[in-house]
Amino acid sequence: LAKCTFFISHLTFSDILYCDENVCVCVQTTIMAVEFDGGVVMGADSRTTTGAYIANRVTDKLTPIHERIFCCRSGSAADTQAIADAVTYQLGFHSIELDEAPLVQTAASLFRDMCYRYREELMAGIIVAGWDRRRGGQVYTVPVGGMMTRQPVSVGGSGSSYIYGFVDSNYKPAMSKEECLKFTAEALTLAMERDGSSGGVVRLAVISEQGVERQVILGNQLPKFSTV
Amino acid sequence: MATVSVCKYYPGGFSFDNCKRNALLEADISKLGFSSPAARKTGTTICGVVYKDGVVLGADTRATEGMIVADKNCSKIHYISPNIYCCGAGTAADTEMTTQIISSNLELHSLSTGRLPRVATANRMLKQMLFRYQGYIGAALVLGGVDCNGPHLYSIYPHGSTDKLPYVTMGSGSLAAMAVFEDRYRPNMEEEEAKRLVRDAIAAGIFNDLGSGSNIDLCVITKGKVDYLRPHDVANKKGVREDKVYGHPVTGSYRYKHGTTGVLTKTVTPLNLEVVEESVQTMDTS
Numbered sequence: 001l002a003k004c005t006f007f008i009s010h011l012t013f014s015d016i017l018y019c020d021e022n023v024c025v026c027v028q029t030t031i032m033a034v035e036f037d038g039g040v041v042m043g044a045d046s047r048t049t050t051g052a053y054i055a056n057r058v059t060d061k062l063t064p065i066h067e068r069i070f071c072c073r074s075g076s077a078a079d080t081q082a083i084a085d086a087v088t089y090q091l092g093f094h095s096i097e098l099d100e101a102p103l104v105q106t107a108a109s110l111f112r113d114m115c116y117r118y119r120e121e122l123m124a125g126i127i128v129a130g131w132d133r134r135r136g137g138q139v140y141t142v143p144v145g146g147m148m149t150r151q152p153v154s155v156g157g158s159g160s161s162y163i164y165g166f167v168d169s170n171y172k173p174a175m176s177k178e179e180c181l182k183f184t185a186e187a188l189t190l191a192m193e194r195d196g197s198s199g200g201v202v203r204l205a206v207i208s209e210q211g212v213e214r215q216v217i218l219g220n221q222l223p224k225f226s227t228v
Numbered sequence: 229m230a231t232v233s234v235c236k237y238y239p240g241g242f243s244f245d246n247c248k249r250n251a252l253l254e255a256d257i258s259k260l261g262f263s264s265p266a267a268r269k270t271g272t273t274i275c276g277v278v279y280k281d282g283v284v285l286g287a288d289t290r291a292t293e294g295m296i297v298a299d300k301n302c303s304k305i306h307y308i309s310p311n312i313y314c315c316g317a318g319t320a321a322d323t324e325m326t327t328q329i330i331s332s333n334l335e336l337h338s339l340s341t342g343r344l345p346r347v348a349t350a351n352r353m354l355k356q357m358l359f360r361y362q363g364y365i366g367a368a369l370v371l372g373g374v375d376c377n378g379p380h381l382y383s384i385y386p387h388g389s390t391d392k393l394p395y396v397t398m399g400s401g402s403l404a405a406m407a408v409f410e411d412r413y414r415p416n417m418e419e420e421e422a423k424r425l426v427r428d429a430i431a432a433g434i435f436n437d438l439g440s441g442s443n444i445d446l447c448v449i450t451k452g453k454v455d456y457l458r459p460h461d462v463a464n465k466k467g468v469r470e471d472k473v474y475g476h477p478v479t480g481s482y483r484y485k486h487g488t489t490g491v492l493t494k495t496v497t498p499l500n501l502e503v504v505e506e507s508v509q510t511m512d513t514s
Contacts, residue, residue: 025385025387025389048391050385055383055385056383058393059391076387076389077385077389078355078358078359078387079387081355081389082355085356121362
């Protein structure tokens with residue numbers, strides 16, 4: 001986030017003609033993941049910005065890393081795409097060596113190693129979530145700086161600041177898959193409503209032993225809250 | 229065997245030795261009142277659209293150096309492979325060289341695999357190269373082509389992020405072009421409709437953005453065929469002056485017929501002068 005504001009303050013009128021180089025492409029966003037018994041629910045908005053212009057209004061920020069492991073990306077688009085590609089390669093190689101499906105913790109560790117080692121050069125906030133046979137559904141958060149910790153529910157991105165209260169008060173342990181989907185969709189809608197850098201559609205993914213189910217909730221189908 | 233001199237180890241990557249020299253030169257030049265030359269950029273409108281049978285790429289043809297137009301008809305749609313073309317915005321040298329490097333590597337790759345190259349491969353190569361240089365290579369690209377998996381269109385930013393979309397615009401005129409796309413894009417258009425849409429999007433950039441201008445180039449890529457239409461449309465025709473009036477060319481001629489200006493009054497005032505001295509000085513007409 002700090003890197004972006006530095007670039008924006010340097011924009012003058014004459015720079016607008018060449019604005020593509022002076023401003024970084026950001027995935028300032030709202031991302032979220034919730035564990036339930038049997039899997040995880042992940043959600044994200046779909047906005048990528050270059051300064052005040054929306055470069056992509058239908059971005060898919062839920063990136064597959066392996067068959068039953070996904071990651072939510074926030075921060076610099078270039079950095080997170082490059083890291084995700086590198087980890088996908090490393091995890092795929094590791095999985096072939098092991099001849100079995102990799103653990104979610106392994107994927108999260110690979111993200112953590114890269115984000116911590118290059119913490120000065122990178123701006124990436126990542127939530128790794130998935131299902132494996134050993135521990136079931138897991139959510140690991142790897143924020144800017146390279147820490148890694150497992151959490152039952154995790155939010156990230158610029159829009160997350162607006163929904164900590166909602167998440168803390170509405171999360172209950174042992175929710176069902178449908179309750180988790182509703183909880184995630186509502187939280188993301190509230191964040192998208194208030195955060196300028198989040199918007200578009202809500203993309204959801206449910207990862208369980210059976211596989212991955214993906215959904216899109218379009219703008220007019222989002223849950224409605226009364227605003228005064 | 230000992231060596232007399234120690235070889236200096238040059239680590240890989242950029243050498244920033246000349247930056248200090250450039251900073252000193254910049255200071256000296258501005259003291260004398262001159263300004264150092266600006267890098268030539270292509271303030272640009274480029275765009276692409278996926279239609280029923282393939283991809284249509286479009287670009288304007290103006291290259292600017294600061295506020296001057298350096299090239300009125302430059303080519304911004306670069307060849308990557310027989311089935312893949314790439315439009316480039318940003319620093320002209322960077323887009324030119326980057327596309328040439330990837331085109332060369334992709335040809336070697338294609339000979340090695342024995343297959344027609346895929347657009348996703350070109351995208352991967354470009355994004356990995358641009359990320360490696362952390363945005364210092366100012367190349368914003370629209371990559372499009374048709375391969376065994378159908379038509380594909382990518383937008384690639386200087387820092388190395390890419391988006392795979394059905395329609396994309398880049399460059400300083402991208403907002404004007406995107407406005408046209410958001411209004412009239414439909415999935416699975418016919419070729420003529422798609423060409424018209426891209427032409428109108430580039431025209432919007434040309435007329436509403438100072439950094440874009442001149443002609444519209446199109447590139448239509450389908451399975452097995454590429455139409456490189458340069459120029460497809462001359463959006464700004466230079467006007468022609470009225471050439472012959474009264475039987476002789478008028479442009480630049482300041483001879484007017486007798487009686488063109490009407491005479492209202494004529495007053496003659498004789499000056500009574502006394503000649504005091506008369507001297508003649510001949511002109512040197514040798």
